[in-house]
Amino acid sequence: MTKPRFFLGLFLTFLLVAAQTHWPLMAQDAQAPPAPAEIQEYPVTLDGEVLLEVREGVGSFTPEERAAAIQRRIRQVAEDEDIPVDSITIKRVGDRDNVTVVQGNRPLVTITKADVGDRPESQAEVAIALAQRIREAITRYRQDRVPQNLLKNTIFAILATTLTLMLCSVVVRISGKIFPPVSRWGGERIPPLRLQNFEIISREKVELWLLRILQFSRLALLLFILYLYLTFVFNLFPWTRAFGKNFLNHFLGSLEFILTSIGNYLPNLVAIATIVAITYYILKGVRAIFSAIESERLVIPGFYTDWAKPTYNLLQILIIALAAVVVFPYLPGFDSPAFRGISVFLGILFSLGSTSAIANVVGGVILIYTRSFQVGDLIQIGDVKGIVVQKTLLVTRICAFNNQVITVPNSSLLNNTVINYAVAIREMDQPLIVQTTITLGYDVPWRDVYKVMVEAGRRTANILDDPPPFVLQTALNDYHVTYELNVYTRNWQELRYTLSELHQNLQDACNEAGIEIMSPSYLALRDGNTSTIPSNYLGEDYLPPGFRITLPK
Template sequence: MYYMLSLMQALQDLLLGWLGNDRKGLVITNLVVIAVTVLFFWLLYVIILRLFRRLSTRVLSEDSRIQPLRIQDQDILSAGDVAKILDRTFMIASWFLRLLIVFAFLNTVLGLFDWTRSFAEQVAGMVKSTVTGLWHGFVTYLPDLFTALVIIGIAYLVVRLLRLVFEGVERQRIKLRGFYPEWSRTSFHLLRLLVIALTLVVVFPYLPGSSSPAFQGVSIFLGVLLSLGSTTAVANVVAGIVITYTRAFRLGDYVCIADTEGRIMERTAFATRIRTPKNVDVSLPNSAVLSDKVINYSSQAMSSGIRLHTGVTIGYDVPWPRVQKLLLEAASATEHIESDPAPYVLQTALEDNYVAYELNATTKEVGLRPKIYSDLHANILDSFRKGGVEITSPHYRAVRDGNASTIPVHEEPPPPEDTVAQPALEESDEAELSEPTLTGEQDEKPAEADETAGSEEQDDRS
């Protein structure tokens, strides 16, 4: 605009020198200069208007080559949305340039007359100084901008190098002693965050306006706001890092955390997601996972398997070898129970009225634990039903009435040859041993004996 005004004034002086400085020459000169000015700015206005209209039409046409804005397979903006944004941008640019042309035209016309020339020159000088200051500031900032770009480029290359190294560690193409592959992803994220933080600290002085008090005040305010409002988030992030380096579990492991049993589906910086056998996803904050115990069923599942155990209580009247045999038969009939190591039974307690048995078996299918337990319990029921043993926990009253003892008949192994046989007990001693007994379910036996004795007396009399 300033140069256009100078050009029109130079043309005006040239025409005045050629036509003369009289009234007639002055009028003709002004008319010619005004006509040239109008024609020039009109042509410039039409060119700008048609250029941006053509660009908008080309962008909005169906055969335009506008591509959608996407990240991988996710469309952030469709092709139509991108076309509309470009159309609005062209329209704003067109209006700005046309208004600038109109303003430059008016200022140039005012500069052609003596009584308004000083005002036009002042406006043109203000615009020139503003543009010159902006350009000078940009040129002055170029060294700092170049330095900042170099620092950012170096940081980017360092991050790329770290990514390649830790990807190699994760895929076990690079092996570091004492460094496990599952640590690689978390370690990379931590080092990348550290590199970005250091880059921001180094680049900050080279940013325009970084030394202004307003910029520093906003930075302090944002820092205090983040530190006060992200206490829980920071605790979850730190807990996630600790969980990673303690190697409590990995993705796909079958675990039990805070009374939630299932398979690890995802572990993010803030939470751990578990899918239960009911196909329900449960999200646990990493701080809760760290503060509770973690039972990992998968850590030894593929190598040696895990022990499944279940218990039953059977009365003293059933011999324990028989109970063990029935429990082992139930275990061998259950699917996914390993034969090596073989199942075994423990007598865990001798209660007042019954014996507590515990069946232990090994499986490698940790994800099927609920179903294996269900099948095992069903097989125990079937095995005891076929064996004629009732799964009960009987209770007895200590009434000494002479009933038979509930001690099961046990076949003693034959004594060695060098063992001296013990003298047989007399009948009176055997009777004395059999008198003090417990009664309960067998209270009806004396009545049955009386009825049998009465029937024998009737037979003798006949």
């Protein structure tokens, strides 16, 4: 399938599922006739074997009470081994339409017309068959409690337990040796799914999926062996035989209840599962694409690699939010007042408590896509200067030079100027210019100052010779000149130490040249000192002016 057809089919499927939220189910105009009430049946059992199912009561006895009374009488006869089973017969008692199964003169079960129901047999035939079943059940009841039979069944249970443990151990050991080679063999035969230079489904994933399938099959086999073992062992003893016979029925009954509940909700469940599956695979595909962009296996012109992860996170939130909007109408109780009340409460709570959080998220998104800085950059925000150690949608964490971690909300970053010392080197391939200033008096020739400051810059480590250092006069103040030294460096990580060494070299170079680093101050009245103008600008006949004092006559 080509890419356009694939994405078109995926888009149409998503639209179809989303549109179902606006298709209400058609209600049936004509109501179905009420179903006839089911007749409750109460079984009469002995050691788990059903002998009779009671549908109606007799006299003041309800069907449930009648079934309990019949079961109690039969159990009393079965527990009394002095009573021969041949003494259980049938006879008519009182009303000749009813036939009673008796033990001697003690009635056990009275068969009424309601007990026969729609069956073609007569009451007498039903009573004869029931008496035979009771005799056989009592015989088995007594035989199962003979000590010799209990000992034999105990030995069988021990042997079955040992055999089951050995069989499970063999299955686990053999599968543990066979499964890895089989999964590797399947991984070699099934080609990986690729898109450009990255694998959507790699060989390792294929092998892992095959291994999981084999492990699930092993689990199913072990559960089946356990089921056979429990059924066999429970049937050996009379006290657990009822559970053993109904073990599968209990399991199937529970499974039927679960499946019935699911079946009633199946249409909505299918829609939810479809939406969840589509959302999952869309997120999986989007994640694979942005992972490839982040690792530079997939290059999109104009899309930076550091945008990949935050863009995926934003798309993930949007896709999940859209899927939630589509899924909510299918949830049980969606239209209930409780669900609506909770939704309104959560909405108000979110609105009141998330104002600053949303501002920080917006600020974080703007910082990400304006690429003001990255993790590891040296930045300065107001009085805060340090290396960025973490950047999230809410806050940015900066490690200062004294190892203090400063947390700055992203919303405040939008209102401050961010100075980045690393971006020019990383993205524009331009060295960072380090600047420092000194002030000297007008009596020092500026050409000498230039030479001294440039020499100090060249002596400093991490300073580039090309481009060379240069000096600018940034201000002609009242009493001194401000000189600015500009040097180039690419090692911004050592900026503090580079600047400190530069200051040291400036002091050494000025001292070697006989230049005092000081800013002189003057009074308005000269006291006869030499002019601060450099000597080469003064004439040869220049004499320092002195004070002129006029004495009174």
